[in-house]
Amino acid sequence: MTKIKKIAHSYQSVYFYILLVACMATVFGFNLGAMLSSKVRLINIFMLEIYDIDSMVNTFMLGSFVGVFFGGRLVYDTGRVQSVIGSFSFGVIGQCTAILAPTFSTLFITEFVVGVSSGVYLISAICYITELSPKERRGTCALLIPSFAVLGFLISVLLKDIIPRNDILVVGCLMIAAVPVVIVSYLRLPESPRWLALTDSSDKALTELIRLRNSTSEAARELAAINECVLGDDRGITMFFRNSVFRSIVWFFLFIVIAANLSGFAIIPYMSLEIVKSFKAALGILPPNEKYEINFLMLKSVLFAAFIGCVVSCLMADKIGHRRILLITGTINEVMLFGIYFLYFTGSALVGPALMSVCLLVFCLSSVIFICTFLFLLLPELLPVKGREFCLTIIFLVQITALMLGIYFFNRFIHSQGVLMAVCIFMMAGALLFTLIYQGMPEPKNQMLESMENTIFNERSLKAINKTQNK
Structure with a gap:
């Protein structure tokens, strides 16, 4: 009984997990905002044509296309948590490299990498938050992802005159903010109970649901409904x-x-x-x-x-x-x-x-x-x-x-x-x-x-x- 009470007491932590995953979207919005707000500066530094910047945006979107294409399968095979953490980590590394890029070709490649990471992140984070959220707050939880992405975009535009003069400082701040997020996510984030049920891990799914829901009986009822939906071999x-x-x-x-x-x-x-x-x-x-x-x-x-x-x-x-x-x-x-x-x-x-x-x-x-x-x-x-x-x-x-x-x-x-x-x-x-x-x-x-x-x-x-x- 003591153990059950201790686990049930932590059900509010589901909102912490959702917030942690959603805030990762900030780095991808920051990347896009930095690219567009630095348009004139990049043209002058790398002696580019105006169309080269537009091609950078298309490169990011092409990377997102590739990331979404492979992200679906990655989330299908490895689960939601690993895909979220991995895509965020590569996104941060790519963004830091883009800020310090010595040549246009380096910048071009890093934008593609960040785009791929954003595509994988989108699929994995949407699945994860949708499947973890309590039904009463699913709308608020799911829409945190675009909110943080636009916030990152807005921050980079507001700091458009500060970022170019303090590139080392900006990279340092990004790393200081990102490393704890990655560590805490790796140690604390539970896997989606629905993905666990799909992979024949019902016991693990129940354990995670007990952590995420208000009571053990609620978790058991939800798992029973999940098991009913995952019957059969057809997927994707x-x-x-x-x-x-x-x-x-x-x-x-x-x-x-x-x-x-x-x-x-x-x-x-x-x-x-x-x-x-x-x-x-x-x-x-x-x-x-x-x-x-x-x-x-x-x-x-x-x-x-x-x-x-x-x-x-x-x-x-x-x-x-x-x-x-x-x-x-x-x-x-x-x-x-x-x-x-x-x-x-x-x-x-x-x-x-x-x-x-x-x-x-x-x-x-x-x-x-x-x-x-x-x-x-x-x-x-x-x-x-x-x-x-x-x-x-x-x-x-x-x-x-x-x-x-x-x-x-x-x-x-x-x-x-x-x-x-x-x-x-x-x-x-x-x-x-x-x-x-x-x-x-x-x-x-x-x-x-x-x-x-x-x-x-x-x-x-x-x-x-x-x-x-x-x-």
Whole structure:
């Protein structure tokens, strides 16, 4: 009895484990922010063309693509904890090397390495936090990952003038912060009970659940539900080809992520600074010196909007509802797109630039809430435990590919077809996205993962979750 009380007393430590894993995302956001905010400095130091910096961003994203591709299998075989710790460690080493890089080729290679690490981290951390989180706080816990990533991005932009002059100090601070995180993670982080159950380690899974839950009986009930879901040998891609219900879930989420990208949810925040320049150029009020410079005021505003979006989604997801957040933000984005269309159509030079900036900032805020809620919360919690890594890998590969294609084709498209045509396409895709979510997306708030999985596969429908809730 004494032993059980001692173990049960530590159940609140699950939030410490989740916070520890989520804070690792800071280093990857810091890397991206340092790359973009140091654009002009890197061009001057390495005598680069403007397009070389854009190729560095693409290199990071290509690395993320590779990391996601192999990360799914790595998480499948080695578990969540080893993948999280390993990817974070390589990410920190890569970031330190990038800060001290003596040549552009070294910087190029380290960005690819950090990108690979970020891809592995994404898959492993999302699986880990989703599977460890109590159902009452799953939204808050899952959305800590993007919150810390954007925080790292924001910190690097705010320190853009300090980092280049104190590179040794910055590297030292990174190492001082990272080493304890790695050591504590290695010594304290429990493996995901769901992965342990998948690998026929039910006794270990029960031990970990007792550490993570409020009581032994609650842990036992959860393990019984997990064991019911892990029956059978089909996992990953095998499950995709053999199970029609799982296939329909994957296809549905693929349509959602494609529609979201066609709606501009990812590319407009990324290209927001260029859109402001394009609008000013169309009005004939763009100063010549601003054409190739970064508007740091706008960049900081976009990042603050993104950070606020992450925090808002983190705090409100478990109160408002996961599906409802997607519907609200989708509607807001449609209104902002109409505002952007109206401003381009009227062409007011007096208040147009200020209103355009406001529309873009609100769009960025809303898009971040939508993307974070969908990719980091709603997607993994609706996936079956035996296919979670596989589907996350597919969706993130499509998301990264869509963003890379958007970066490549966006300027070309608006130069050939015009901004108004692009906005019209975004609005039509946004209407389709809203319809898909309204008609096909269930509300998984405050429900146990295995309970939802059993309902989906028994009733052969995602929407069956709502029927269970209403009973």
